[in-house]
Amino acid sequence: MFLSIWIGALVAGAFLLTFHQARMALWTVGIAAWIAAGWFFGLASAGALAIMAAVAAPILLLLTITPLRRAVLSRPAMAGFRKIMPRMSATEQAAVEAGNVWWDAELFAGRPDWKRLLATPAPTLTPEEQSFLDVETEHLCDLANDWDSTSVWQDLSPEAWTYAKDKGFLGMIIPKAYGGRGFSAYAHSQVIQKLSTRCSAAAVSVMVPNSLGPAELLLHYGTEAQKDHYLPRLARGEEIPCFALTNPYAGSDAASITDTGVVCKGMWKGEEVLGFRISWRKRYITLAPVATVLGLAFRAIDPDGLLGGEAEPGITCVLIPRDHPGVNIGRRHWPLNAVFQNGPTTGDDVFVPMEMVIGGRDQVGGGWRMLMECLAAGRAISLPSSNVGMSKLAVGMVGAYVAIRRQFNQPIGAFEGVQEALARMAGHVYATDAVRRLAAAALDQGEKPSVVSAIAKYHVTERARIVVNDGMDVIGGKGVCMGPGNFLARAYQQIPVAITVEGANIMTRTLIIYGQGAIRCHPYVLTLMRTAGAGEIKPFDAALFGYVGFLFRNMARALTFGLTGGAFIGTPGGVAPQLKPYYRATTRFSTLLALASDLSMATVGGALKRKGALTGRLGDILSQLFILTSVLKRFEDEGRPVEDLPFVHWAAQDALARAGAAWRSLLANHPNRAAALFLKLIGTPFGLRTSEPDDRCAAAVAGLIQRHGPARDRLVAGSWSARIEVDPIAATIVAFDLHPQVEAIERRLKEAVRAGRIGRAPQNLTLLNDWAADAEGQGLITAEERALVARFAAHADMAIQVDDFAPDFDIAAGLARREAALAEAAKTTKKKAA
Incomplete structure (x- = not known):
């Protein structure tokens, strides 16, 4: 019996040390104590114990004595790692290293530190920001609506443009020292969200100057002279910026742009200066038709060595006035009736002096890093905010419509089929708004979480598509017939625009989320790649054996959680008791994700980045965990309002069901069948129980948005205050x-x-x-x-009722109204100039 206990102690001890990723010193002490106990209690012969010690000692010494381990194990491992390590170009490396990691790294590591998430302050507005949202933003909403912008102006009205410029909407991110608003990321997000509940053209026209574009690039990388010249003008709306990146032959693969600039000398302001002779073909450039200053990304080439460096410095960013000789700009694209200003720009052999390079000569070749670092932040605000806004418009208006619209002598919201759609709409809005808020909070804490921003962009826009589609299904003919009384059709038309821009969603899911996440969020992989490439043995050794311990730790944790169903996983103290199962489920899925990632990288190797279906499923698990934890954090931040629990349960169960579906699909389709079998046996030996929200939960959620109350108010908070005196809608x-x-x-x-x-x-x-x-x-x-x-x-x-028109759809009347207003605006402009 004692012998069995002694052997069991070895197995249990080894398992516990592995489970907690113990240091080698603890392993040495533990094995020595186990052998000593066997000798003391006479559980094995002296000869057998001596053999055990002789076998264990060299292994433990090799693993414990660091110089010996480096020489015998790590140096050969480094050589082998270099051979299998996926090669990254400079642009790929810049993209991977853009921004930083945050809560996403905790989810990727298998053992999330809940204190880190829960300690993140809830996003708040200053009194000045709140006033701007309540007054100026509300008034801009009054001045703009989707019907007039699409059917009359094909743009914002002149009055709305003037107001947006005069009130500083185009300079929200510019510091007050330069005349801007100096708003937080959360305030920026709130403004875009509210505008999107009213008019997409207004939202896009405001968000682009405040997102990835000249103002942000100047703030981070511009010279003092560039900042002093441009930022006050941008803040006052005297300059309207756009940024030209996308090339016809390098869309999502923007790093491969073919627009080139050759370093040369040319005449500028009466003297010969160093600059570039640039040719470009750009498209899909938002605000280009009305922009007064053009940000431009191109590939710099220096064949004559005039800069004294590399022959191909790389992607570079310049800022060119619209009226600069050779700039062709002004034509428009027509993006699905969204009618925000968007169009192409071209140039052939345009001489651009070096002083127009953002950041000056020192930043030649640094453009890709600039763009990736700014996009890491901007992607977390613009599209998540605008799509949450459209989703709130849909939920707020459809929830009200189904309450007052009757069929078969009862409100249509009482039908279970309708409730199913309403529940999806409201549940997704609660979840996506939670993601938006948490991403903005991270930015305001100084984080630049590139993986989180990609998750927010992809999943918020995809769920907005579900919300708007469901809304259209519910209101039926009311949504199909266009007119000033239709509150949803324009959003329905414009959803694909959000799916496409700032990285097409297919690419974002299959390449960016997991491609960056696997390297940036993993606690050891990026260090291994950097140190192996640089030949730095000390940090490589530490990372290599940290990686090994990490892998075996997650195996032990996955097996434990799999055998127990995660029932004994610890939860953070002080959180809502009824939500603790979701915290446990998050930790279990986090462990499965970490283990599946390491096995996939080990078995698929450098080909992993070409396995989009596999990386997409791994990224889906990571994304759903982020969405789930955003929901849990939101509930805590808002003071645990009990009325909101149906929203929380629906959103949490939906995220877990999606994560579970991704896991099962991963196992069914993994290219290495042995790895898939191992993951199933270790991680989910009895399967994985996840289910979608049931009908009772759906009915409770649907009921909340059909009646007045604090739960509905919180769900659609930040929307335009619809008033009949402003719009019959x-x-x-x-x-x-x-x-x-x-x-x-x-x-x-x-x-x-x-x-x-x-x-x-x-x-x-x-x-x-x-x-x-x-x-x-x-x-x-x-x-x-x-x-x-x-x-x-x-x-x-x-x-x-739905709108109807004269047989010619009153086109002549609409054009006459437009021309009269434009003429009046021109008169006003002349008077101001005089």
């Missing part, structure tokens, strides 16, 4: 606001209906006034209540 909200009182009247009259004194309230709103008049005549309701019912009926009818 607000009729849906007015009717929704009156609906509870009308329902209360109906409930009060149930007894009279049963007694036959009055009929049931008709679902035909044109007859509702007669019904109310009858009730008033019998003394069942007051005159004030009859007036309230009349107001409800009028606005609800307005909400339900």
